Amino acid sequence: MMWSSAIKVAAPYILGLVILIGIVFGVKWWGESKYEAGRESFRVEVEAENARLTEAMQLEKDRADANYRGAVLAREAAEATIIARDSRIAGLLNQLRTKQTPSSDPLAGIDGDGTDWIGLFASCYGEYSDMGREAARLADKVGGLQEYVEIVQEHLNRSR
Helix, strand or coil: HHHHHHHHHHHHHHHHHHHHHHHHHHHHHHHHHHHHHHHHHHHHHHHHHHHHHHHHHHHHHHHHHHHHHHHHHHHHHHHHHHHHHHHHHHHHHHHHHCCCCCCHCCCCCCCCCCCCCHHHHHHHHHHHHHHHHHHHHHHHHHHHHHHHHHHHHHHHHCCC
């Protein structure tokens, strides 16, 4: 009988202890679930921002590539014009050489050969054209790279 009276006295304390343990574990479980939900929400936001930045970077890269291709096409069109002019100059030079005689050159000296200033001009023009084409090609590359770097820096500054 002694046990039954002791149990009756201790029962409210045991019940209180069980309720307290239940409340502690309930609060702990509730806090962990809120923490996990917040963590998951943050992970989803970060992934969405990453996807947005990746898409924006790809769009800017595509735009820069399109600009570069446009510049290359413009340069190629200019080269075609230069080639047409080169062939015209070469034709005129050949035409002039066939008409010219050694005695008709006023600069012909004792040796009889005069200065071929048109040939000199044509060769300089050809070298200048080659140099211009190479400079245009390099300018296209540098311009495209500079634009790409500016876009990347702008996106990096926005994401900070």
